[in-house]
Amino acid sequence: MITPGGNRYEVVLQDKYYMRELIEDLSLEESLDEIAYRSNVKMAVTPDFPIIGPGQEIRVSGIEFDGKNMVYLLNPGVVWSCDSSNTGFKHINVTVYDRTIYLSKSEDEKLMAAGQTASQRLKQYAADWNIPIAKIPDTQIPLGRSMYRTRSIYAMMQADLKETATKGGKLYRPRMTPAGLELFEIGSNATVWVLDIEQNVENISQMRTLEDVVTQVKVLGTDQKLSGSPNDEVPAPIIAIEKGDTERYGTLQKIIQDDKINTVAEARKAAANMLTGIQETFTMTAIDINTIRAGDKVILSGMELIVTSVLHELGNPGHMTLELASLDYVRRRYFMDGPF
Structure with missing residues (x-):
């Protein structure tokens, strides 16, 4: 049987069926756009193959x-299809x-009190x-x-983490580990x-592109009604305007309007975080390093970069x-x- 990497990889079903010799193809995939780590496994079916x-x-x-050392790459996992x-x-x-995946696929409705942190809500x-x-x-x-x-539970978690980042906090990503759910700070891998x-x-x-470049950000307050007719409105008040490199790239403006931004300092911080120069991303293929995850920091040609998505095609050496x-x-x- 051809296996990816001989005895380098193992798939275990229900903690008792060790299926290493049946693996024909094995991959792991993850992105910052999604919460769950995914694996695709192709196996040969033998007469004694367990019910799956x-x-x-x-x-x-x-x-x-x-x-x-053999380490867990995806655990605990669930057969989805x-x-x-x-x-x-x-x-x-x-x-x-x-x-x-259950947090991504499950919906609910919740009222969360002011003053809680994203950590408290995640728990x-x-x-x-x-x-x-x-x-x-x-x-x-x-x-x-x-x-x-x-909305999905994951969408609620993401909203909390976005608000944390907008107000000057660090960037975090939920991750499942054998010990349970953790909150991983982006780029903090040991x-x-x-x-x-x-x-x-x-x-x-x-x-490298000007697409999605932002050189000016205007932060607006909530809409203000005139004291006369309720149908009459005035423009929303401007809380802050932050400028970036408008001389070099022109004025490419975004608007922030959110009732959770309560002070000028918060408004200016949120606006500054949105300012961007030229958008630069890299796509690369390499010999597989099977423990790299989305959100990890790597160094490429002296630059510190964050993995936004990863596809491991597991093998020996794999890619x-x-x-x-x-x-x-x-x-x-x-x-x-x-x-x-």
Whole structure:
């Protein structure tokens, strides 16, 4: 049986079926646009193949790059879907997600009190969905009152984290670990891999564009009604205007209007965070480093960049495709892209 990397990877179903010898293809994929880590597994179906179906517990492990120890790559996981084909020999394709998928697929309606932090709210969401908690740092920033109408739990979490970032807090991303749900600070990974075109990088492309550039930001207050007819309105009051490099790139203005911005200082900070220069991103393929995750920091040609998406095609050595951007770009693209 051809397996990706021989004995480097293992898939375990329901904590008792070890399926290493049946693996034909195995990948892991993650993006800052989504919460859940995803694995696609193709396996050969033998006469003693166990019954497998959606909802079952499953995990993916592998020997870490440049190491000897088997580590969890996706755990705890859940079988989300599976389909089979038979062309004389039966194969099955299994899609696996980590268990944060339940926060993405489940909707609710919540009223969150003012003064809570994103950390406190995340613990409440997790408790409501019976998800154990691991490392949750104090995000420190008090949030405004939030009335979340029908939306996914993940969307509520993202709104809290966006508000935290807009008010000057750090950037965080929920992650599922074997110990439970953690709140990972973007770029805080202990091991920072250096990627070099002369060593482990196979191909790299760079995109530079004025698309989505912001050189001026106007922060508006809430609409003010005239004291006469309720149908008459005046323009919303301007709280702050922040200018960037308008002389070089022209005036490309964005508006912020949110009732959770209560002071001029908050308005100016939110506006400054939205100012951008030329948008620059990188896409690269390289020898696989199987523990790199979305949100990790890497070093490419001396630049510190954040992984915005990653596709691991596991093997020996395997390959990975990374999309990379600066921390400022990540802040603007993923944490400042609209109302909370």
